[in-house]
Amino acid sequence: MDKNLSSSLDNIMPENNLSLNKADRDEIFKRIASCAKMMKPFEGNYQAAWLLNDWNSPVWNTYSGKKTRLVKNMTWTGTVDINWDQILPNGSHLTDTDNRVMLESCRRAAFLYREGMGDGTPPAVSTWKVFCCNLILLCSWISLRNDRYLGNKYAFALLDQDGMRQLFTALGQDGWTKALLMAERIIDSIHQGVFGSKCPPEILENPGKLPANMLIEMVRWLQSQKAYTVSNATGKKMLSRVFIAGLISLPPKKLAGASSSLNAVLRQFEPDLHHPQKLLIAGGQTTEYPSHKTLTIDMALNQPASHSSTNHLYCTLKSLFTLYRHLPDVIPDPSTLNLVEARKIGLNHGKTFTPTPFIPIDTGLRYLNESLRWIHRYGDELVDYYLTFAEKLTEVKKIKESAEDKSSSYLDSVYEIIQQIQMSHNLKKSGITFTNLLWGGKKKPSGFLSTVPTIHHALKIWAGAVIVVIGMTKPSRETEIAQLPRNCLLGTGPYWIESDLAKRTVREYRAGTGGKPIPTITAKAISQMQRLGDGLVKIFNELDEYKKSRLFYLPRFDTFGHCTIPRTQELDYCLDAFCDHVNLQPDNYGRRWYIRIHEMRKWFLLLLFWSGRFDVLDAAREIAGHTDIQHLYAYIEREFPGVEFTKLEGEYAADRLRHYDKSRAQGVEEIGLNELYEKVLKHFSVDQLELISERSWETYVQTLRESGEFVLEPYSITDNQGRQKICVAFRSTYIGNKL
Numbered sequence: 129m130d131k132n133l134s135s136s137l138d139n140i141m142p143e144n145n146l147s148l149n150k151a152d153r154d155e156i157f158k159r160i161a162s163c164a165k166m167m168k169p170f171e172g173n174y175q176a177a178w179l180l181n182d183w184n185s186p187v188w189n190t191y192s193g194k195k196t197r198l199v200k201n202m203t204w205t206g207t208v209d210i211n212w213d214q215i216l217p218n219g220s221h222l223t224d225t226d227n228r229v230m231l232e233s234c235r236r237a238a239f240l241y242r243e244g245m246g247d248g249t250p251p252a253v254s255t256w257k258v259f260c261c262n263l264i265l266l267c268s269w270i271s272l273r274n275d276r277y278l279g280n281k282y283a284f285a286l287l288d289q290d291g292m293r294q295l296f297t298a299l300g301q302d303g304w305t306k307a308l309l310m311a312e313r314i315i316d317s318i319h320q321g322v323f324g325s326k327c328p329p330e331i332l333e334n335p336g337k338l339p340a341n342m343l344i345e346m347v348r349w350l351q352s353q354k355a356y357t358v359s360n361a362t363g364k365k366m367l368s369r370v371f372i373a374g375l376i377s378l379p380p381k382k383l384a385g386a387s388s389s390l391n392a393v394l395r396q397f398e399p400d401l402h403h404p405q406k407l408l409i410a411g412g413q414t415t416e417y418p419s420h421k422t423l424t425i426d427m428a429l430n431q432p433a434s435h436s437s438t439n440h441l442y443c444t445l446k447s448l449f450t451l452y453r454h455l456p457d458v459i460p461d462p463s464t465l466n467l468v469e470a471r472k473i474g475l476n477h478g479k480t481f482t483p484t485p486f487i488p489i490d491t492g493l494r495y496l497n498e499s500l501r502w503i504h505r506y507g508d509e510l511v512d513y514y515l516t517f518a519e520k521l522t523e524v525k526k527i528k529e530s531a532e533d534k535s536s537s538y539l540d541s542v543y544e545i546i547q548q549i550q551m552s553h554n555l556k557k558s559g560i561t562f563t564n565l566l567w568g569g570k571k572k573p574s575g576f577l578s579t580v581p582t583i584h585h586a587l588k589i590w591a592g593a594v595i596v597v598i599g600m601t602k603p604s605r606e607t608e609i610a611q612l613p614r615n616c617l618l619g620t621g622p623y624w625i626e627s628d629l630a631k632r633t634v635r636e637y638r639a640g641t642g643g644k645p646i647p648t649i650t651a652k653a654i655s656q657m658q659r660l661g662d663g664l665v666k667i668f669n670e671l672d673e674y675k676k677s678r679l680f681y682l683p684r685f686d687t688f689g690h691c692t693i694p695r696t697q698e699l700d701y702c703l704d705a706f707c708d709h710v711n712l713q714p715d716n717y718g719r720r721w722y723i724r725i726h727e728m729r730k731w732f733l734l735l736l737f738w739s740g741r742f743d744v745l746d747a748a749r750e751i752a753g754h755t756d757i758q759h760l761y762a763y764i765e766r767e768f769p770g771v772e773f774t775k776l777e778g779e780y781a782a783d784r785l786r787h788y789d790k791s792r793a794q795g796v797e798e799i800g801l802n803e804l805y806e807k808v809l810k811h812f813s814v815d816q817l818e819l820i821s822e823r824s825w826e827t828y829v830q831t832l833r834e835s836g837e838f839v840l841e842p843y844s845i846t847d848n849q850g851r852q853k854i855c856v857a858f859r860s861t862y863i864g865n866k867l
Contacts, residue, residue: 170454174239180204183235186213186223190242192253195611195693197674206674208253210238210260216271217308219377222264226280230270233283233458234263237451246450255443262444265382269295269307283458284448292445292470296438300477303437305387310376311335315393317375322349336393336429347397359412364400366411388428395425405717414701416708417720420485424717438474442467487731491712491721496600498710500649502593507656509552510590515663517583518683520545521565522667525689539565539688546583560586565688584685585705590656591682592706595699597653598625599728602646606696606725612679614658618643623651654679664691700724777840778830781858785829789817800858804829804838 148156174183178191181204188210195206212231213223222231238260244250251259270279270287277286298307305311315335319327322345331338338346350356350367357368372394373380383390392408395401403409408428409418423431449462487495524545525538542565551562564582598609608627618624624643646654661681668691670676675693684690685701694702700722707722714720784798788805805817811828812820832838841857 170240170245174236176239176243178242180207187211195674197672199672208257210257214264214379215377216268217377218271218274222267229281229458230267230279230283233455234260234267236455237263237448240451240454241447245454246447258440259444259447262441265304272308285458285460287460287465289465289470292465292467293473296470296474297477299433299437299441300474301432302389303387303433305390308378310378310383310386311390311393313376314372318346318349321353322346336389336396338396343396350397361412361414364411366398366401367394387433388423392425392428407717407719415704415720415722417714417718420715420719420721422719432478435475435478438471438478442471485727486734487721487723487727492600492731494712495596495707495710495723499593499596499706502590503597503649503653503656505554506558507590507653509555510586511656511660513549513551513555514583514587514660515667516549517545518664518667520548521688562586584683587683588685588702588705589709592702594653594657595703595725596706596723596728597650599725600732601650602644603729603732604725605729606699609725610680610694610696610699614661614677614679616679617651617654617658621648623648625650625654774834775830778833780840781833782826782829785817798856798858804858
């Protein structure tokens, strides 16, 4: 930045002759100073309270709100960590001395972005983490082209428009899998190991369809390199992702998060995992059947990427470029790049929007009905049973651990304790019989999970039922349910639930819902989970205050004596156990619908809208935690199949026209309704609708909507008391807004 401009910004002051009182002048000066600070290059120290360890540490531990705390050995837990010690495609590490310019650029950009030094608004921690991860991926991409971009000397400074086009094209085609040429580099590396030469380009053009004779030689070489491992869950051989990642100098986690197409390429070398319907099943599948979202191999190889990688990198680069004034030596001049054009290229190569799968109504009702049964009939008794069992086994464990004779384990007493505890009437009636606490990792035969669960597995099924009841009666996001506080239940009837709002976050802090209504059965499910948590805290002598404050305080299901706050993935495991217990029949491909929290959210909102149409938009907005009705409407319109959605809008328009025909009263909340009414009358050459058959004019209105003659635009207005009123405007899609 020009030094004269920097000096001028330091000396900006309100004019003395302004007729302002001192308080107003101070406020104006405060705001001008804040803006000036944002415009100037950062000259302060790179220090912040949110960075909990040393700046030069290979892994940053950063503050993540109330879940971040010091544990008894004085180490931090519940942090958001950024691992800078990542291997790059050229074999070096980002933390190596040769890459110090690139590393320092990443760290400084990460610091400035989190401090809000770009556009003035500090991001949510989850957004900041995505920013950091994308910076590291960008470093990997640059290292593949270091001859051109000299990343070890200039970091990101030499990025140009042609490079942006190439990068976003690859992201649109197959995400970072294509951008980092993962499949091509893996096949080339194996080819060099087998044949001692680079793989022919024509083979690399279609790495998912290798010639049979080449494939045989490659498998033989991989076996000689001990590149296979055996899955604990299935007992089947699969390629070690650690070995494969090592072939191309890629962090194993990046390989695990690669697109389905890469797994389809690797499946050629994994005959144990071949599926009769050619599904791309997971090597470590822990469920009875593949998920409903499992692709066929051909689909995985041929479908373009979703827009997420393109949009995430666009947001990252957009934020990075706002830091140019702070780091002009390592960030390209944004005026020389057209980021919008590059993003458009990526979106054009990617697949069109793929909505969250809509749970078939029958499937959703089956799962909801079974979850209600578990909460109503078995929940309280199962919690009582487990707390009694845990208390008895804990006492045995203490005795065994203090005894000199270590020849037997406290787990040897499990069956004896099971015999001592009387099972309740409802649990007996369910047909469930307990014979053990837990089982090993081997996959059980079909139907086993639905009839003979262990104690821990029964508890996992019940936890899944609790999640289903909450998710289907109070639409929530995954993290909102995972992080529910223990005291989330409000009222003594009617009941309310208090939770954080995942999409309303500043820095490490989230807004709360203020309490949303829930049915009595949902309150019962929550109270059961509360009672389990309170009991286990006492039995296991939990000292961690954060764990004690969370609703989902569940035992680790693979051992005994330890509890954890489950992450969203661990909640999914509970849902999987529940779905296998319900035992719905798989589809023609052999896939079962394993329900997810975000699917339940969509199921609730769309069924509510479907039943109540536009009259329930405000209720849906309030329950879902949206601040603006247009956000919710955009979500519904995006997720709803187009033809059905226009039909609903046509039906709503007909209903409002019917009302208007009788009253001739148009409220301020229905702008454009009278113009639509006059258009219909003019078409039939009448002066009121009752003069023609209802079926005729309703069909005409439906035709107008389906042909795009008009659209409905929900919006909200706020009165002086802050109360919102939902309005629906009838607007023409043609000239102006007249119909």
